[in-house]
Amino acid sequence: MARSDEQRSREAAEALEHLGQRSLAELSMESLLQSMADLTKRVMPGDPEASVTLLIRNEPRTVVDTGPLALGLDEAQYRRGDGPCLHTARHGVLVEIGDTRVDSRWPDYGRHVTAHGVLGLLAVPLVLAGEEQVAGSLNVYARRADAFDEASRAVATGLAPYAAVAAGTVQAYRKAREAADNLQIALESRAVIEQAKGILIERHGMTADQAFEALATVSMSRNVKVREIAETLVLTGELPPVRSRSRRSADQAVHQRDT
Template structure:
């Protein structure tokens, strides 16, 4: 179980900086950001992280089901503090939901759930992904000026950690795709060589034969090539 004792901000910032991207993944970084924020920002009862990639908003991490439910309600109606903060990368504060006139659907759910204060701070990740750190409290006026400043400072550190994790994740995925492409090319070249030897044809003719076999059998070119190479290896054995 994660220690929920309050955490000194300096320790939280240091921990964000100590995250080793080669030993974790993006989901773990997001979860750690939410956990540290809950322990660091005064007045926080629940915390979530909203991300808005190209496919629309999602809650990428949360410390409790209450935060998740409030986030998802905002996504359903297409409006709310977390969406505004994420799209504008600004800070949106709701000191007391009983006095809040914006977003009535969200307001009703929040009050019915026992939430009376909310604070969302924008998290710029990169040019294609934005997000927000969402902090919820059961008490009204839970976030004073110091708490809001702490949330903004924390979000600055979190944005750097998140941007680095996102970049690392994208780079690792690209490297995996490149490796797979290189492996595909290698096995296709092997298959072409086998066909050239059997049919006494050129490399272009061998590729056309391989492509036609792929189309006729409705299988990927790499799969056809791998099967041909495997059959040839068994034949040599």
Template sequence: MTDERLWQRDKAEFGSGETPSAGPLAEQFVELTRRLLAASTPAQVLEQVVAAAYRVVPGADLVSVTLRAPDGTFHTPISTGEVAHELDQVQYRAGTGPCVDAADSGSPGHVRSDDLATEKRWPDFSQAATRHGFTAILSTVLVPDAAPPRLPGALNIYSRRPGALDVVAQDTALLLATHGSLALAATSAVSRAELETSHLRRAVESRDVIGQAKGILMQRRGLTADEAFDLLRRTSQDLNVKLAEVARTLATRHRELDDL
């Protein structure tokens, strides 16, 4: 009971805007940060965000992620249960629903329904959700400032209890969606396989361009491979620019730089 009281206190403080004490909810976010730092692909980050939403959002019983392809079609690459895929698909087919509306370019940032049994906005989805026992939903936009070919997506949280997804849940979901948005900011991938592949491709491209830049420095300055890499790394730190970007500039514009 003591742990439950601490948990409820943390949730109340989080929703009030006060600085929460170091309790269960704060510990969950610390653990999420550790897991996100250990994740190596956008798909893995989204998996951690979805799992965290399931654990820490008050009232969460089912969680999914909605992403949009450049042609506007919707996909659910990650969820905590197959029912989420089915309920998301109902919305995708109807072209409306909280997941779809939150992922729209004109989204208000989040879409919520406290009681799907009386919800009139999305009749097909509401009927399907209540049939599966879910009576409330909260969808929060992912990558709200996306520009084509990338399009906004949504973090979707389903609850079996009417009114369970309150302001506290909304604020917590916003923080988690921010993590997901950062993971997706540099990719237009929409499926789990594409999310993994796009990251692998960028990693390979980065290694290739770093190798090219090292070769240029070794040839032009008579450096060893280690010395060339150290020079790139120091330049990256001094300029506060990613190492791959420094290497790409050198590899693609070294002739221009020679003329300076």
């Protein structure tokens, strides 16, 4: 027997309470977000599939999904550059398609979705507090037309804030990880540049500033990073020659203290 709206709402509330009681030690943020998608699939009507789209600097990606159908329908929008879920993420508005066979807003996408057995769609905006240039959408793909009513929309909009918190935390972690990786790269670059400067100081009696100027001159003439020039010098013991009209200035920098 089909579950009533009251049963679905009760299941959603109970599942959310259960999730809230679990510690992050046993449930990572990615797992929490996946649990939100799985919960959406379980409590929403229309035998649905679900996913979460994040729009980061206007670049969309699906961070979790309940199966290949939801992922594929998300990516079909990304390839087209538009669609209900992207519209929701970009504009922060709920989008509902009662029947994909007759909705005229995204006709090409509607035909694609219908061909894959999805007849109803609900996209709920995710408000990511403090996240600049990041937006999101909780996507529900129903296999039945006119699957959503006021009660099921309320369930979906009730789930969205939890998904938004999880998505925002995942994005914050990824940003922190990226910043840490960039810092590590910067430290490694500094180390090899200092090694290269030391070689030039020892061999040519340069000052630290003169050594860096020599590296920078070769870097500009070859249109490569200073780090790459420094790595070549450290590995080979030789400073690559300057190309084109910059050759004289680099030679002067290298031999300034020798003359």
